[in-house]
Amino acid sequence: MPELAAHARDVPVNQIREITEAAWATPGAIVLSIGEPGFALPRHVLEAGMACLDRDETNYTPNAGIPALREAFADRFREHNGVDIGSERVYIVDGAQQGLHFAMSLLLSPGDEILIPNPGYPTFAMTGRLLHGVPVGYPLYPEHDFQPRIEDIEALITPRTRVLILNSPSNPLGAVLGEELTRSMVELAQRHDLWIISDECYEAFTYDVPHVSPARFDSDVPGEARVFTSLTLSKTYGLTGLRIGALVCPPGLERKMNNVMESIVSCVASPSQYAAIAALTGPQDYVSHAHAHYRANRDSASAVLESKGIPFLSAQGAFYLWADVSHVSGGDVRSWVRTFLAESGVSFAPGTAFGSIGEGWIRIALCAAQADLVEGLGRLPSRS
Ligand SMILES: Cc1ncc(COP(=O)(O)O)c(C=O)c1O
Numbered sequence: 001m002p003e004l005a006a007h008a009r010d011v012p013v014n015q016i017r018e019i020t021e022a023a024w025a026t027p028g029a030i031v032l033s034i035g036e037p038g039f040a041l042p043r044h045v046l047e048a049g050m051a052c053l054d055r056d057e058t059n060y061t062p063n064a065g066i067p068a069l070r071e072a073f074a075d076r077f078r079e080h081n082g083v084d085i086g087s088e089r090v091y092i093v094d095g096a097q098q099g100l101h102f103a104m105s106l107l108l109s110p111g112d113e114i115l116i117p118n119p120g121y122p123t124f125a126m127t128g129r130l131l132h133g134v135p136v137g138y139p140l141y142p143e144h145d146f147q148p149r150i151e152d153i154e155a156l157i158t159p160r161t162r163v164l165i166l167n168s169p170s171n172p173l174g175a176v177l178g179e180e181l182t183r184s185m186v187e188l189a190q191r192h193d194l195w196i197i198s199d200e201c202y203e204a205f206t207y208d209v210p211h212v213s214p215a216r217f218d219s220d221v222p223g224e225a226r227v228f229t230s231l232t233l234s235k236t237y238g239l240t241g242l243r244i245g246a247l248v249c250p251p252g253l254e255r256k257m258n259n260v261m262e263s264i265v266s267c268v269a270s271p272s273q274y275a276a277i278a279a280l281t282g283p284q285d286y287v288s289h290a291h292a293h294y295r296a297n298r299d300s301a302s303a304v305l306e307s308k309g310i311p312f313l314s315a316q317g318a319f320y321l322w323a324d325v326s327h328v329s330g331g332d333v334r335s336w337v338r339t340f341l342a343e344s345g346v347s348f349a350p351g352t353a354f355g356s357i358g359e360g361w362i363r364i365a366l367c368a369a370q371a372d373l374v375e376g377l378g379r380l381p382s383r384s
Pocket of ligand 1: 234
């Protein structure tokens with residue numbers, strides 16, 4: 001058999017999947033290692049997908065997606081972020097992961113460097129590498145509440161740096177970038193002529209702070225604008241399996257987007273697109289219910305960690321808590337989560353799944369039923 005391409009041979013194991021698959025295979029385990037919303041989907045969303053199949057509307061759609069869906073995304077973006085992007089900049093994609101791949105395909109030439117958060121979502125590095133880019137982690141330190149610092153990022157910029165990835169609210173941290181810092185990030189990209197890919201998967205879930213989209217501070221002049229915004233309905237409406245999201249490009253790149261989309265997936269499945277129109281334009285009870293559930297879970301999980309003296313980052317967004325278990329993990333949190341699952345029947349994502357700074361930390365997903373979450377965290381050893 002011929003060899004695989006070098007970049008495919010090097011794709012690392014996803015440590016979140018590794019522990020979660022072990023947990024699924026453990027009878028009775030409490031699974032707190034994966035961020036999968038668990039509520040029943042709203043009926044009108046399912047019906048819209050099924051009606052599309054009933055009509056046999058199963059042909060190709062335009063590369064960029066069904067116009068009504070592009071408009072629904074643009075409307076939501078204007079309402080939530082105060083930015084008028086116009087539907088012609090909205091490209092419908094197979095979930096945020098394909099949006100990230102799409103954006104990086106447009107922006108990275110072999111050997112180009114892409115700045116990613118450490119700790120940060122694992123596929124930022126995996127996708128960059130698969131596209132022959134070089135991921136460079138910018139540090140988010142515990143002593144700065146895991147917020148990025150302009151000087152740390154600036155120190156990593158070289159003539160090969162092309163892209164800065166931002167992710168607010170953050171997976172795994174639950175941290176949110178405030179307005180001033182977001183503006184400074186866009187200015188940094190302007191100073192060094194970088195693209196920004198802003199992953200806003202969790203934009204619907206912030207707690208007492210606003211979500212700030214970097215697109216607000218971008219130029220609207222073609223040739224100067226530099227922010228790509230990645231959106232998904234996977235988290236907002238729990239539509240993970242329908243694979244539906246949008247990539248918003250800077251003005252002036254619309255035609256190029258079509259050509260690249262054609263060569264990646266051509267277009268997204270039409271039932272998913274119709275379900276997404278129903279989700280975005282119909283009743284929003286699902287989102288408010290999910291928001292209340294995550295907030296309540298965040299509060300009860302925080303109370304358990306406090307009672308045990310376990311340090312954690314106070315989450316302002318997304319549905320994760322980031323906790324310091326260095327008192328038990330013995331310098332190898334990836335092995336420790338396996339041992340903890342075997343001995344206590346609870347799974348957490350090891351912090352090392354998100355980068356080197358995650359050693360000694362775990363990510364706790366807040367999607368489970370509250371009783372399971374409290375029971376699972378109750379089994380953690382206290383820090384004396
Ligand atoms: C930060 C972040 N980006 C992208 C994704 C991928 O989302 P999707 O299911 O829409 O592909 C996830 C999923 O967990 C995520 O947390």
